Amino acid sequence: NAGVTQTPKFQVLKTGQSMTLQCAQDMNHEYMSWYRQDPGMGLRLIHYSVGAGITDQGEVPNGYNVSRSTTEDFPLRLLSAAPSQTSVYFCASRTTGGYTFGSGTRLTVV
């Protein structure tokens, strides 16, 4: 099992550009989620999904879209990047018990 795989690891965007952060898991987990982590802070939930075709907003959803067409994939889309979205983004999945996190995508918006 590869666990949770995130791509890309690093990305620089210009203000107003759009992009998609990819997240894939091979553990057949129903629940997947996206977090962002700003310097010196804990993780904050952006969006989550309890299964294919079902998504919901977390604590900080503005500026982001998600979809869940398959159990394995949960992409996060930035519609029009802003400097305030400069952060490290983590994808996570779980079944019962603990969460498994990806290694993160470090995004800089200039």
Next chain:
Amino acid sequence: DAKTTQPPSMDCAEGRAANLPCNHSTISGNEYVYWYRQIHSQGPQYIIHGLKNNETNEMASLIITEDRKSSTLILPHATLRDTAVYYCIVRVNTGTASKLTFGTGTRLQVTL
């Protein structure tokens, strides 16, 4: 989910036990205590969780007080690789739909 309070930082000598406290005085009867850690800028790593009883696994032990208002994560023989930010989280374990709410955690520095 109930809020948790942790000290912002702690030091521990290598080879000694690291005892990380967490207060969760408003915890509900059906909320579990979870511990995660984040090494440098990697993704958080699950350590252990418990409801009422003390728990132990290959990484750590979790001691929960009888009134469940506080807990302690114990790393029995800390190594330099245990230097990380440790997060204490309480949440309802309602199958796949429950969420994690992270605070700012405790930064543990293990020194020679």
